[in-house]
Amino acid sequence: xxxxxxxxxxxxxPGGIRKGHRLRTAPPTVTQPIPETAARRAALAAEIAxxxxxxxxxxxxxxxxxxxxxxxxxxxxxxxxRVGDWEAHIARIVAFWSSVVLLSGRYHGNPAAAHLPxxxxxxxxxxxLELFExxxxxxxxxxxxxxxxxxxxxxxxxxxxxxxxxxGERPPRRIARARPAPPASS
Ligand code: HEM
Numbered sequence: 001x002x003x004x005x006x007x008x009x010x011x012x013x014p015g016g017i018r019k020g021h022r023l024r025t026a027p028p029t030v031t032q033p034i035p036e037t038a039a040r041r042a043a044l045a046a047e048i049a050x051x052x053x054x055x056x057x058x059x060x061x062x063x064x065x066x067x068x069x070x071x072x073x074x075x076x077x078x079x080x081x082r083v084g085d086w087e088a089h090i091a092r093i094v095a096f097w098s099s100v101v102l103l104s105g106r107y108h109g110n111p112a113a114a115h116l117p118x119x120x121x122x123x124x125x126x127x128x129l130e131l132f133e134x135x136x137x138x139x140x141x142x143x144x145x146x147x148x149x150x151x152x153x154x155x156x157x158x159x160x161x162x163x164x165x166x167x168g169e170r171p172p173r174r175i176a177r178a179r180p181a182p183p184a185s186s
Pocket of ligand 1: 080092096108109118120124125128151155
């Protein structure tokens, strides 16, 4: 007779394994959909929208306003010249932010790879964040602008680390915080 609990679990049932031996409890069904996923996501998105004012329409407004400014910017503008189809790019970036803040799972891409060929330097990230935060403040409630700024800062930091690693450089200790800019006139 096995003595330890682990050995008892592994041991055959008393009387041995009989042909046709049935498990008394049904094995877990793996084909059933997890019922809470879609509903839970929708509830989470609704809760976030309620708390921050962020929804798909607001994100699209932020993204469009941001690129209108970024394309005019002397430092960033030339880097966006490679974008051929702006509507496709904007749709992809709205899906990205929708995934990041509304947990929609709509974005399937690789931001790290997209930025590697651009030769980005810390000043590009600082300027990008300054413009993005200013745009978000002008287009969103303070709670929404704060959430977007926080996520943008974390993602920019991770992109900057990847770019620096690829360029064989020591990564910046932090991305310089740009001076607070006045809200953009809408
Ligand atoms: C440092 C300044 C930045 C510049 C100049 C820049 C520029 C670009 C350009 C030119 C593309 C298009 C690449 C292509 O299609 O060939 C792109 C894609 C993208 N960027 Fe940036 N970017 C910057 C920072 C950021 C930051 C901080 C974020 C996020 C917080 C971001 C998010 C994205 C995303 C999600 C894509 C789409 C990647 C894909 O799925 O193809 N970018 N960016």
